[in-house]
Amino acid sequence: MNLHFKNKKVTGILTVLPAHEVHFEDEMENYNSTIAKSLKLKAAMGFNKKRIVADGVTSADLCIAGLTHLFDNETLRMEDVDALIMVTQSPDYIMPPTSNVIQGYFGLKHDMICLDINQGCAGYIVGLIQAFMLLDQGAINKVVLMNADVLSPKVSKKDRNSNPLIGDGASITIVEKSTDNEEIFVSIKMNGEGAFALQIPAGGARLPSSPETAILKEDKNGNLRSENHLVMKGDEVFNFVQTEVPPLIEELYDYSKIGKDDVDFYMFHQPNKFMLNKLADRLGVERDKMPSNIVENFGNSSGVTIPLAITFNLGDKLCNQKYRLCLSGFGVGLTWAGMMIDMKDLSLCKIIYN
Amino acid sequence: MKNRITEILREIRSEFDFSTSSNFIEDGMLDSFDIVNLVTMLDEEFKISIEGTQIIPDNFVSVESICSLLSKYVKE
Incomplete structure (x- = not known):
């Protein structure tokens, strides 16, 4: 599906990362693998260090830290927030929505919309699409998009498929109406037949968490995880990404009439270095x-890796220069999406640590 | 090429004798992470980039299948 938006712009991006770092070597002995093999894997996949929260810190806590920063330094005024979107797979509660909890924490006005979206690796693009659609309404001038995931507690420390790569983080993106007439193009696809390639089996209504779901079981590769933990069918996900993402980006080139060389930077979701480099070579x-x-x-903080790639690699440059970006997210759902968007004159584009 | 592939396989999983197997995957000699390491080393050794869509178990079951894959990228 191709989507087109006009008169919308991103005016600020803040990413919020936990202060605590964990190095790959710190956890290497947990894996059912030789040290030499783990170190080769580290080099090939680009594992090194990741940021994870302290016990008890939630997705909402990271977003509240980010919003507090924005309100305190007056990058954002509370009364201007017309919609609060929270994209997460790790909400604070099954109910109420985390976006409402955050609205209540700050005492934001009641004349606004709060909306939670359950999306993962493509969640930044899905969240931006939702923000743009809300901005088509006359009553909505400014949308705050929050992407946050705290999945480190949901990963078995003895699962080398997932544990080395999962990091926690949040991002806050301010999206507004614009008179610039610049266009934004999106291609997005979904395939629920592959929904269980990335899954946390227990904890929902289908399989409530119980002492039985907490029992660690060994898979064929010697990884230990329970049904409360994230499970990723790595081979399936890799093949899905390599097969589906390149044609999607080529479709986006055609639809937007923006060629490969017209793009300044490709800010893609980052599951691991190996997968991303293969995508770059293929494209x-x-x-x-x-x-x-x-x-x-x-680490891979799911829907946060795209805004984090922007803040980490471009940062202040986006406050006074214009860049044409091709964004792409792919994973949970299965969902894969691409977006052509120009960004310039951001009020802020940075990382804070909490 | 076959000799170099065999050397690389030995570097990755030195505990196995790859000459005794007709299917490295079914015999448990290579798992998915070994394949990632193997592709990385083959890319570096032969100055190629094996396409992501080609990184499937069937292409890594034997030295012959790996040779066949590499022949798409390398001219001997």
Whole structure:
């Protein structure tokens, strides 16, 4: 599905990362693998260090820290927030929505919309689509998009498929109406037949958490995880990404009439360096135009990796220069999406640590 | 090429004798992470980039299948 938006712009991006760092070597002995093999894997996948929250810190806590920063330094005024979107797979509660909890924490006005969206690796693009659609309404001038995931407690420390790469984080993106007439193009696809390639089996209504679901079981590769933990069918996900994402980006080139060389940077979701470099090679994109340095520095924080790639690699440059970006997210759902968007003159584009 | 592939396989999983197997995957000699390491080393050794869609178990079951895959990228 192709979507087109006009008269909308991103005016600020803040990412919020936990202060606590964990190095790959710190956890290497948990895996059912030799040290030599783990170190080879580290090099190939780009594992190095990741940021994870302290016990008890939630997705909402990271977003509240970010919003407090924005309100305190007057980048954002509370009364201007017309919609609060929260994209997460790790909400604070099954009910109420985390966006409402955050609205209540700050005592924001009642004449606004709060909305939670359950999305993962493509959640930044899904959230932006939702923000743009809300901005078509006359009553809505400014949308605050929050992407946050705290999945480290949901990953078995003895699962080398997932534990080395999962990091926690949040981002806050301010989206507003614009008179610039610049266009935004999106291609997005979903395939629920692959929904269980990335899954946390227990904890919902289908399989409530219980002492039985907490029992660690060994898979064929020697990984230990329970049904309360995230399980990723790595081979299926890799093949899905390599098969589906390149044609989607080519479709986006056609739809937007923006060619490969017209893009300044490809800010893609970053599951691991190996997968991303293969995508870059397949698309014929120079690797320095598609940064792959998020997993090695911060871990894979799901829908946060795209805004984190922007703040980490471009940062202040986006406050006074214009860049044409091709964004792409792919994963949970299965969902895969691409977006052509120009960003310039942001009021802020940075990372804070909490 | 076959000799170099065999050397790389030994570097990755030195505990196995790859000459005794007709299917590295079914015999448990290579798992998905070994394949990632193997592809990374083959890319570096032969100055190629094996396409992501080609990184499937069937292409890594034997030295012959790996040779066949590499022949798409390398001219001997």
